[in-house]
Amino acid sequence: MRVAGVREIGGQVEVLELPEPDGPGPGEVVIEVAAAGVGNWDDIVRAGAWNVGLRPPMALGVEVAGTVIAVGSQVADLRVGDAVLGHPLPLRHQGCWAERVVVDAGLVVVKPRGVSWETAAAFSVPALxxxxxxxxxxxxxxxxxxxxxxxxxxxxxxxxxxxxxxxxxxxxxxxxxxxxxxxxxxxxxxxxxxxxxxxxxxxxxxxxxxxxxxxxxxxxxxxxxxxxxxxxxxxxxxxxxxxxxxxxxxxxxVYVRPDPAQLAQLCGLLAEGRLTLSVGTVLPLAEAATALERAVSGNKGGPVVLHVGTGA
Ligand SMILES: NC(=O)c1ccc[n+]([C@@H]2O[C@H](COP(=O)([O-])OP(=O)(O)OC[C@H]3O[C@@H](n4cnc5c(N)ncnc54)[C@H](OP(=O)(O)O)[C@@H]3O)[C@@H](O)[C@H]2O)c1
CATH class of the missing domain: 3.40.50.720 (NAD(P)-binding Rossmann-like Domain)
Incomplete structure (x- = not known):
């Protein structure tokens, strides 16, 4: 599958072809990624100063929005076809700048209807x-x-x-x-x-x-x-x-911590319009290097997002 990431810690961001994820394991789901968030924190992962659970060659990206396409045998709360979002750390297989990602099912939450894939992708880390x-x-x-x-x-x-x-x-x-x-x-x-x-x-x-x-x-x-x-x-x-x-x-x-219960509450506020988030820039997966540069330089007008798939 196509991902955007690095061949080695400190390497330049490029599009890579990596094996399809195995799985899901019993407590995991496979997500077909619709959009993924980009923040200057991804550059910290790239440089090796934030261990998110991966080893290179690896996809970067710690925020995902997409559709569940496979569910592990012990997952009770999610079904194939559910639209989800999250900050699913630690990452077990690959980062979120990928066509598909396998995550712990307990770390993603249902995306509110009416919230775009792009907004959903950029929401988890800043909101948490x-x-x-x-x-x-x-x-x-x-x-x-x-x-x-x-x-x-x-x-x-x-x-x-x-x-x-x-x-x-x-x-x-x-x-x-x-x-x-x-x-x-x-x-x-x-x-x-x-x-x-x-x-x-x-x-x-x-x-x-x-x-x-x-x-x-x-x-x-x-x-x-x-x-x-x-x-x-x-x-x-x-x-x-x-x-x-x-x-x-x-x-x-303060450093952000994945907290799905908190994220679900924050998604509730987003769905009600009591929180708003306008995305600044949307780029395709192939332009991940540019997306990261923009995030690192402080993108004016809102967060940077990678558009990956077609979504549900
Ligand atoms: N510790 C954690 O877990 C955690 C989590 C999330 C974010 N962060 C960090 O928080 C920082 C913000 O992240 P972000 O993605 O939210 O940023 P961002 O959206 O990229 O922020 C860019 C904006 O920052 C403002 N800015 C730049 N220099 C400024 C200054 N000297 N004084 C006041 N405002 C200034 C500018 O706003 P104007 O339009 O007003 O000029 C600019 O548009 C980053 O360093 C990020 O790594 C840390």
Whole structure:
């Protein structure tokens, strides 16, 4: 089957012909991939700094949307023909940038009707990250003020939506082209990060005190965001750059975890329109290298997705 991936760790992304997956094993399903998400995290897998369970030659990709075409003997919840999505780690056979992928059936959830394959493919990692950082790392309460640094990013945008939906007052950073979208997502205030004094602006918006909690979604951005946090507040970064603790502020370095129950709840919000995600760029599997470059450089206007098959 055709996949997009690498022949060796650190290698260039290319289209490869790899054996059809065996299986499914008793607890697995085979998915005919309709679309697969692309994030800068895939480059971390490519470089060998994130072990997702695979060895090269391997397909990359940790987010999938597609149709179940075979079901293992012990799988009770899914049937052939079901449309599913997920972040099915650890991957057992191949990554998701492939025509077919075999995954643990417990790690994918039913795709809501009316949600496109492309949106479904790009949803799992940013939505799970956003929920986990808000509900588990920061436990932000309704009467608190939250800074989302990088509100214009896919993940930051979902943090804004989830927090605002819980009644949290959100202050977000965004550039001019994303400011309107971030405000519509629920940010009470949007501050342009191109102004180097933006952390002071955020402090001013909180009467000089600083925000109760902050999420950093900008590579190497957490030290700046920390300036806007009040004494004794909380900071969580998703870009692997935790600053040294200071002024009694707790610091969390957050990495996404597959959680199908949480993902199913998030899909419910997506189906109801209480969460939205607009895909920025869709490319065919053959253009995976370009897709990854765009994701790594910070694709404007939404996530990058690979269109793989025809879907159901
Ligand atoms: N730890 C984890 O498990 C985890 C999970 C998901 C994502 N992440 C990480 O989170 C980061 C965001 O990922 P993503 O896919 O959501 O990003 P993305 O959608 O590619 O983000 C791109 C956007 O970031 C904004 N941005 C760039 N530089 C900025 C700056 N200096 N200040 C404020 N905003 C800035 C820009 O928005 P404007 O349009 O406003 O300029 C740009 O459009 C990545 O580093 C990713 O690896 C980590």
């Amino acid at each position: 990250t956003a929920e986990q950082v808000l509900a588990e790392s920061l436990t932000v309460a309704e009467d608190e003020t939250l800074l989302v640094h990088g509100g214009g990013s896919t993940t930051g945008g979902l943090v804004v939506q989830l927090a605002a939906g819980r009644g949290v007052r959100v202050v977000a950073t965004a550039g001019p082209s994303s400011a309107g979208r971030v405000a519509r997502a629920g940010a009470a205030e949007v501050v342009d990060y191109h102004d180097s004094r933006w952390p002071d602006r955020v402090r001013e918006l909180t009467g000089g005190v600083g925000v109760d909690a902050a999420v950093n979604a900008v590579p190497a951005g957490s030290a700046e965001a920390m300036v806007a946090v009040r004494e004794g507040g909380r900071m969580a970064t998703i870009t692997g750059d935790p600053p040294a603790a200071e002024r009694g502020i707790s610091v969390a370095d």
